Amino acid sequence: MENIRNQTKIFFLRILNIPFAFLMQAIDLIMWPIQKIIGVRNMPYIFLLPNLIFFGLFVIIPLGANFFFSLSSGDELLFAERELPTTKQYDQLFDCESYLNPNTCTEDFFWRGVYNTIFFVVFQVGLMIFFSVLTAVILNKKIIGRGFFRSVFFFPVLLSPVVVGLIWQWILLKNGAFNAIIESYGGDKVSFLTDPSWAMASVIFVSIWAHMGFYTLIVLAGLQAIPPNLYEAAEMDGTSRERIFFRITLPLLMPNLLVVFILASIKGVQTFDEIYVLTGGGPGTSTSLIVQYIFTTGFASSGSVQNFGLAAAASMVLGVVLLFLTLMQLYFSRNKESKHQEI
Amino acid sequence: MIFKFILKAISVALVSFSLTLISAVSFAATDVRIMWYGDGDKENVPIAAQIDEFNAANPDINVILDIVPYDAIMNTLPIQLAAGEGPDIARVTDLGGLNKYYADITPYVADPSYYEKSFGPFLNWYRKPGDTTSIHGFHSTMTVTGPYVNKTLFEQAGVDLLGPGATWEEWAAVSIEVAEKTGTPIPMAWDRSGHRVSGPAISMGAKYFDSNGDPKLVDDGLKAMTQMLYDWHQAGTMSKDLWGSVSGSKYHAPNDWWNAAEVVFMMSGSWQIGRFANEVGDDFDWWAVPAPCGPAACTGMPGGNALLAFNANPAVGKVMDYLSSKEQLSSFIGQVLAIPGHLDLQVDYQTDDPNAKHALNTFAGAVPTIDQVAFDLQAHVDNRIMFNAIISRLGQAIVGEMTMEEAWARMDEDVEKQLKEKYGG
Numbered sequence: 001m002e003n004i005r006n007q008t009k010i011f012f013l014r015i016l017n018i019p020f021a022f023l024m025q026a027i028d029l030i031m032w033p034i035q036k037i038i039g040v041r042n043m044p045y046i047f048l049l050p051n052l053i054f055f056g057l058f059v060i061i062p063l064g065a066n067f068f069f070s071l072s073s074g075d076e077l078l079f080a081e082r083e084l085p086t087t088k089q090y091d092q093l094f095d096c097e098s099y100l101n102p103n104t105c106t107e108d109f110f111w112r113g114v115y116n117t118i119f120f121v122v123f124q125v126g127l128m129i130f131f132s133v134l135t136a137v138i139l140n141k142k143i144i145g146r147g148f149f150r151s152v153f154f155f156p157v158l159l160s161p162v163v164v165g166l167i168w169q170w171i172l173l174k175n176g177a178f179n180a181i182i183e184s185y186g187g188d189k190v191s192f193l194t195d196p197s198w199a200m201a202s203v204i205f206v207s208i209w210a211h212m213g214f215y216t217l218i219v220l221a222g223l224q225a226i227p228p229n230l231y232e233a234a235e236m237d238g239t240s241r242e243r244i245f246f247r248i249t250l251p252l253l254m255p256n257l258l259v260v261f262i263l264a265s266i267k268g269v270q271t272f273d274e275i276y277v278l279t280g281g282g283p284g285t286s287t288s289l290i291v292q293y294i295f296t297t298g299f300a301s302s303g304s305v306q307n308f309g310l311a312a313a314a315s316m317v318l319g320v321v322l323l324f325l326t327l328m329q330l331y332f333s334r335n336k337e338s339k340h341q342e343i
Numbered sequence: 344m345i346f347k348f349i350l351k352a353i354s355v356a357l358v359s360f361s362l363t364l365i366s367a368v369s370f371a372a373t374d375v376r377i378m379w380y381g382d383g384d385k386e387n388v389p390i391a392a393q394i395d396e397f398n399a400a401n402p403d404i405n406v407i408l409d410i411v412p413y414d415a416i417m418n419t420l421p422i423q424l425a426a427g428e429g430p431d432i433a434r435v436t437d438l439g440g441l442n443k444y445y446a447d448i449t450p451y452v453a454d455p456s457y458y459e460k461s462f463g464p465f466l467n468w469y470r471k472p473g474d475t476t477s478i479h480g481f482h483s484t485m486t487v488t489g490p491y492v493n494k495t496l497f498e499q500a501g502v503d504l505l506g507p508g509a510t511w512e513e514w515a516a517v518s519i520e521v522a523e524k525t526g527t528p529i530p531m532a533w534d535r536s537g538h539r540v541s542g543p544a545i546s547m548g549a550k551y552f553d554s555n556g557d558p559k560l561v562d563d564g565l566k567a568m569t570q571m572l573y574d575w576h577q578a579g580t581m582s583k584d585l586w587g588s589v590s591g592s593k594y595h596a597p598n599d600w601w602n603a604a605e606v607v608f609m610m611s612g613s614w615q616i617g618r619f620a621n622e623v624g625d626d627f628d629w630w631a632v633p634a635p636c637g638p639a640a641c642t643g644m645p646g647g648n649a650l651l652a653f654n655a656n657p658a659v660g661k662v663m664d665y666l667s668s669k670e671q672l673s674s675f676i677g678q679v680l681a682i683p684g685h686l687d688l689q690v691d692y693q694t695d696d697p698n699a700k701h702a703l704n705t706f707a708g709a710v711p712t713i714d715q716v717a718f719d720l721q722a723h724v725d726n727r728i729m730f731n732a733i734i735s736r737l738g739q740a741i742v743g744e745m746t747m748e749e750a751w752a753r754m755d756e757d758v759e760k761q762l763k764e765k766y767g768g
Contacts, residue, residue: 075765077425083767092760103745106760108753109591112744174584194587196742283587284742292590300418302592303437303727305761306425 063319069312075305082309089313110314112285113293116200120289121268124204128264129257132212136219137249150220154213161210165277168206169193172278193279196286203275203287210274211267215260222256223249255332262329269321290318372405373658377650378420378433380413382679385617389678397665404658413594424653431654432662434483438468438649439724445469445479446652451660452478458667461685468722469651480651481667482684484676487706487713488542488612488643489634490514491619493527494698495627496607500524507633507641511543511571514635515580518608525607529582531575532597533610535589535738537730542644543610544568544733545716546637551729552719560729560758561751564639569737569747576741586738592731598622612643613706617680620699631702634709642714645721647684682707725762732757 035043070089072082097104102111139150156164171177172192179189192202226249234244272291275281281288281296298311377394381387387410394408409430411419416435423429424444435441449455458466458478465482467475497504500521505513515531522530533539541549548564575581582600589595598615600606602622619629634643650666652659665671669688676683676690680699683690692703720726732754740750 073764074767077422078427103749106756191584191587194584196587196744280589280591280593282590282593282738282742283583284739284744285590286742286744288590296591299422300414302417302594302731303440304592304731305728305765306421307761307764310764 066312066315069308070316071309073309075307077308089309092310093313093317107310109285109288109297110290110293113288113290116285116287117269117271117289119200120204120207120271121265124207124268124271125261125264127204128208128212128215129260131208132215132219132260133253133257135212135216136223137245139216139220140223153216156210157213159210161274162277164206164210165274168202168209169278172202172206194283196283199279199283199287203278206274206278207268207271211264215264218256218260218263219253222253226252258332259329262325262332266322266325266329269318269325290314294318372403373656374405374407375432375658375662376407376409376430377662378409378411378416378430380411380416380434382614382618383621385621386679389675393666393671393675397662401661404661406662429653431656431659432480432650432652434648434650436646436648437727438465438647438651439722440727441651442469442471442479442724444653445477446655446659447477447479448652448655448660448663449476449478451655451657451663453660453664461667461669461687463686465647465649465684469649472724480649480663483648483650484614484679484681485645485647485684485710486613487645487682487709488539488610489631489706489709490608490610491601491615491629491631491702492518492608493521493601493604493606493627494630496521496525496527496604498628504630504632505635509633509635511546511568511635511637514608514632515571515575519580521607527605527607529585529597529600529606530580531608531610532581532585532600532606533572534597534612535586535593535595535734537592537733538644538646538726539610539612540568540572540733540737541720541730542634542642542717543637545644545714545720546634546640546642547571548637548639550716552716552723558723558725558729558758558762559755560732561755564637565733565754566747566751567637569733569740569750572737573740573747583741587742590735590738592735602626612646613682613702616699616702616706619702620680620694620696623698629698629702631705633705634712640714640716641712642717643709644717645710645713649684682710725758725765728758728761728765732761 031043031046034046038046068079068084069082071086072079072084073086073088074082076082093107093110095106096111099105099111102108102115105111135153139146139153143149159167169176173179174189174191174194176192178192183189190198192198230248230252231244234248239247270291271289272295275287275289276292276295279287281292294311294314297307297314299306301307379387379390381390391408391410394406398404398406416433417437420429420433420435421437421441424441429444452458455478458481462481465485466478469479470477492504494504497517502517502521502524505517518530521527541551544565544567545551547567548562549568550562550564551558551560553559572581576583576586585595585597585600596611597606597609598618601609601619604627613631616631623629634641650663652663667685669685672683672685673688673690676685676688677693680692680694680703682703692700694700720729736745736750736753736757739745739753740747745753
């Protein structure tokens, strides 16, 4: 009985296998001559080709197009109708009497974006690392509801940036929830989003709230990878908790913190959507970052000239900054890998 | 025998298939896509009803109405058009700015002279310089910028409304007085728009063009008005929360504050009538008042939106003829409570709201008082460049990023820079 059952099973499997076998034969029919021509060693490139075609189509070609746009001028979209080649856009972008004072630059909006981005990244990344470590250390302890709190801190990461912007706009507006609470305690309303001295602090806070969960998770993984026997040995030696943190936890966490630093910096430089929803870059240009400058110059000029060339030049500059940060990340992560291999 | 049967069956099948294909092709409706932005249901519902009616009466044409946000008209449409894409017809407000994409529908409309007679002065706003004959579309509604006041607050404060001839300074003074007496937080609020600033600036003497007719933005008139706006923001007459909530040239309207009765005087325009009638309702009385005066004039800015064609074919012509007909336009304008762009249209406004009726009369009465500079500015192909330069730089000055002197210099530079990019040089 068992034998009949097995034979039936094998029979059906063979039937099911027919289309796959047919398919593999068909593929073989194509691959065999290719392999004959280019050799076995080069076959991996053939398998990578489909992916490379998509990568080229949607990344490399647009990158190249962006580069050529940055070397052209005019308000037309099609290359054939644009003035090419010209370095006018780069000249305009870097035309400044003093780079420290955006008001002296021809493209003052760009330089305001640069300074705002630097300010934003320095404070957002710095504070984010601080709070991520703090939260991860707490969540690494055996506290009640640890799983729940881990989910709570991670939840904002799942939200769309537009949703984050809208939620916090509702909370921080002058007639928003937060001011209602302040007023109920007899305080004066605060213009969190429309007062230049508050607006940047507000967007930094919201950005940390939205992204901290992800970085907390990386730090938490790092904390859990620290061998417990190190802590046991330190405790047996009577080392204070502060000393344990600064001499064991922090040094061993450094590789993770470096990853957090670089990833958060890249993300920080690219920030756009949640701030655009929250403050629109205002008041004035006090929360307008580089990406918003690119977007507004190229695509959202509200009836003014859509300066694709200038936007492309600015995005090339941004690309160089991001490339530098990415190379830094690659360098440090490879450095870390080789150290592990040495160990 | 069997072979013959199979052959016959195949022949019958082929003939039937061919006939089906031919009939399908010959009866396939031509698609006409309209990109439409509306001021909420008040405008979207009437136009959708008209389109449904048209589709039912014309089975050979299938009009597709894409209702989009205003931002899509301002920012997405120009990119679509530049890429050679875009709808067949769109409702636009940057009337001259997109003129290189408009299609001439003259050969496809039933009676070109109807367009000339009915929309004559506006047709030039859509045409390229030098063109005096093309028909690209028609004015959907005409608009006039001007102020509204919260009449209930004036009554509560015991302050009389000012009449025609009152200056901007006088209106600011009474608005502050009413706000103080009634505890209203914002005496004055303006739409954040260079177009809105321009009427008052022309009243103060702004000319916008040099003697050759080329854009020349900053002069004493513009300086006077923008300085006034700057001072009002610093003094608290206008709230920084409104213009500070966005950056660059982004448009922002103070409707939320107005609807909540937190504003005494609001500078906007006739397109708000239907909206106020719906949203304010009986909460308070709102009154449109004549455009305040400056030393040079007492003018608002004309404007409006037009349905303009980007493809010319018989179907587009037929749709345009239908939507621009007196019957359809009158019905639309009557429902949305707007000023018609049609020069000879009897409109039966469908409202009992005395505030709306008064506002319609006020704005319609303001049309003859519009200054010629305002008409010239509205008709100019590069007016948006000037409007945007005003609002983005003034916005920066108000929040303290630059002085007014720097802002004026930047306004001129911005205009010059953009014109160079557009026209070369």
